[in-house]
Amino acid sequence: MMLLYERKEECCGCTACMSICPKKAITMIPDEEGFLYPSINHELCIECDLCKQVCPFSDTYKTSGNYDQPLVYAAKHKDDNVRMNSSSGGMFTAISDYILDIDGVVYGAAFDEKFVVRHQKAETAEERNKFRGSKYVQSNLIGVFEDIKKELKKERTVLFTGTPCQNAGLRSYLNKNYEKLILCDIVCHGTPSPLIFEKFIRYCGHKNRSSIKEYYCRFKGNGWHSHTEKAVYANGKEDSTSLLSQSYKALFYSHVALRPACHNCKFCNFSRPSDITFGDFWGIEKSMPDFDDNIGVSLLLINSSKGQELFQRISKNLCYRKSNTTDCLQHNLHTPSQPSPRRNKFWQDYKNKGFEYVLKKYAGYGLVPRLKKTVVKVIKKIGLLHVVKRVLGRG
Ligand SMILES: Cc1cc2nc3c(=O)[nH]c(=O)nc-3n(C[C@H](O)[C@H](O)[C@H](O)COP(=O)(O)OP(=O)(O)OC[C@H]3O[C@@H](n4cnc5c(N)ncnc54)[C@H](O)[C@@H]3O)c2cc1C
Structure with missing residues (x-):
């Protein structure tokens, strides 16, 4: 049975394999992270190997x-x-x-x-x-x-x-x-x-x-x-x-x-x-x-x-x-x-x-950073930022 990649690190989702398939046996399906991966319909596949040869991640591919x-x-x-x-x-x-x-x-x-x-x-x-x-x-x-x-x-x-x-x-x-x-x-x-x-x-x-x-x-x-x-x-x-x-x-x-x-x-x-x-x-x-x-x-x-x-x-x-x-x-x-x-x-x-x-x-985006941002905004608005910076030794 033909497999296109062993590890996800070996597929960039470029669609070259899907596009070249003479039998339209490959579709791109999202995985649980939302990235598209090729999937072969083995009933249509004639094992011509074109999909493997075309892959830019294959070892024979010249960059x-x-x-x-x-x-x-x-x-x-x-x-x-x-x-x-x-x-x-x-x-x-x-x-x-x-x-x-x-x-x-x-x-x-x-x-x-x-x-x-x-x-x-x-x-x-x-x-x-x-x-x-x-x-x-x-x-x-x-x-x-x-x-x-x-x-x-x-x-x-x-x-x-x-x-x-x-x-x-x-x-x-x-x-x-x-x-x-x-x-x-x-x-x-x-x-x-x-x-x-x-x-x-x-x-x-x-x-x-x-x-x-x-x-x-x-x-x-x-x-x-x-x-x-x-x-x-x-x-x-x-x-x-x-x-x-x-x-x-x-x-x-x-x-x-x-x-x-x-x-x-x-x-x-x-x-x-x-x-x-x-x-x-x-x-x-x-x-x-x-x-x-x-x-x-x-x-x-x-x-x-x-x-x-x-x-x-x-x-x-x-x-x-x-x-x-x-x-x-x-x-x-x-x-x-x-x-x-x-x-x-x-x-x-x-x-x-x-x-x-x-x-x-x-x-x-947690509570502490959001509170910090609001406090800085308020301090800036009332014109006290330089005072606060001096107190904290950053001015
Ligand atoms: C995901 C991503 C990561 C990047 N990482 C870097 C980086 O690490 N270092 C760096 O120097 N530049 C990086 N860039 C490129 C940079 O941000 C600019 O897109 C590039 O310099 C073109 O800028 P521009 O002013 O010529 O044209 P722009 O008018 O900004 O043109 C955008 C160009 O990017 C293409 N493009 C936009 N989004 C995508 C996408 N999701 N997938 C494929 N193509 C896309 C468009 O088709 C167009 O050709 C990255 C771009 C993207 C999309």
């Missing part, structure tokens, strides 16, 4: 036919408004604008009406704008690889943007060097559980007695260096300051709910499965302080000659400087995020005690 070392740039979109609406320096908009200008199609991750993150297709700037901004949730790719193949067969230019494992899965599924396909991946910290995000969105709606209308995982109102999240509610309330509004971020960074395969990621290095990689140029304030204006600087890794040609075409819309693999080095360019030692306990607690309990226990 890249690209440059040995990428060309490295720090770059900013010239339009500050674009950068304010992007998570880093607006590289995705610069690249996708060019693709749309030449009548191409763009694939990226967007929230659907229920805040499920799905990869979608865009043919206009308005549709593309939904892909702007990082969504710290694993996106659903069902049906997308087949759709991309159809567009490529129609000779259209296709831009695919996503995590490195999603890019690797797509490359492997297509198994052909399409001249008109451009692959872009992000530097990736890991993707959290769609189930936990769904519970979070619902919990916020319940607490505020109004549903969330918009959600920003990277709101730049406090600057690019400060990771702030923001919710906009149907009743008009905007929240980027309460403990609740920052608690999803706390779960993301605590590594209790990342996909198991993220801890076994094969792409935390400079051998990328894409033509261009974009991320945040963390550390820019040290290597090029005069280039950092706190609106966002992108890290650009140019991984192939196709990527280099594209970079030349879009460069008129960018301010950029050459850098190197030392100055731009960040954790997930050399090591996968490690699982929290409390990961198992988190899921056990979630199962037995529910979402509110884990939010309080693992995301700093």
Whole structure:
């Protein structure tokens, strides 16, 4: 009997196996953590093994036919408004604008009406704008690889943007060097559980007695260096300051709910499965302080000659400087995020005690932090913060 993976750490959920199956014998089913995994219908399976061969986590999979070392740039979109609406320096908009200008199609991750993150297709700037901004949730790719193949067969230019494992899965599924396909991946910290995000969105709606209308995982109102999240509610309330509004971020960074395969990621290095990689140029304030204006600087890794040609075409819309693999080095360019030692306990607690309990226990949303925040707010309001700081010896 054919099995696709032995351990969950060996499946990134990219859907390449499902998409390649000639008998449509594979479906993607959510596990108890809300991550999608392939499941084989053995009555339909003909054991052709294509699903195993296509897997970007298989040992025979070559991560890249690209440059040995990428060309490295720090770059900013010239339009500050674009950068304010992007998570880093607006590289995705610069690249996708060019693709749309030449009548191409763009694939990226967007929230659907229920805040499920799905990869979608865009043919206009308005549709593309939904892909702007990082969504710290694993996106659903069902049906997308087949759709991309159809567009490529129609000779259209296709831009695919996503995590490195999603890019690797797509490359492997297509198994052909399409001249008109451009692959872009992000530097990736890991993707959290769609189930936990769904519970979070619902919990916020319940607490505020109004549903969330918009959600920003990277709101730049406090600057690019400060990771702030923001919710906009149907009743008009905007929240980027309460403990609740920052608690999803706390779960993301605590590594209790990342996909198991993220801890076994094969792409935390400079051998990328894409033509261009974009991320945040963390550390820019040290290597090029005069280039950092706190609106966002992108890290650009140019991984192939196709990527280099594209970079030349879009460069008129960018301010950029050459850098190197030392100055731009960040954790997930050399090591996968490690699982929290409390990961198992988190899921056990979630199962037995529910979402509110884990939010309080693992995301700093408990009674004591909430009281502390209220006291500080009151002290600030009555203008006594400096007095309190002096008394505590911190002023
Ligand atoms: C889960 C996740 C983890 C990340 N971790 C890091 C990190 O550790 N270090 C770092 O430097 N950068 C990281 N990034 C990338 C960074 O936050 C920006 O997304 C990237 O620099 C692009 O910014 P931009 O200004 O060019 O464009 P933006 O307009 O912000 O474009 C967003 C791009 O990200 C894609 N995207 C958004 N959400 C998802 C998702 N859930 N799955 C797949 N693709 C998505 C969109 O399709 C689009 O191409 C991460 C992004 C995500 C989604």
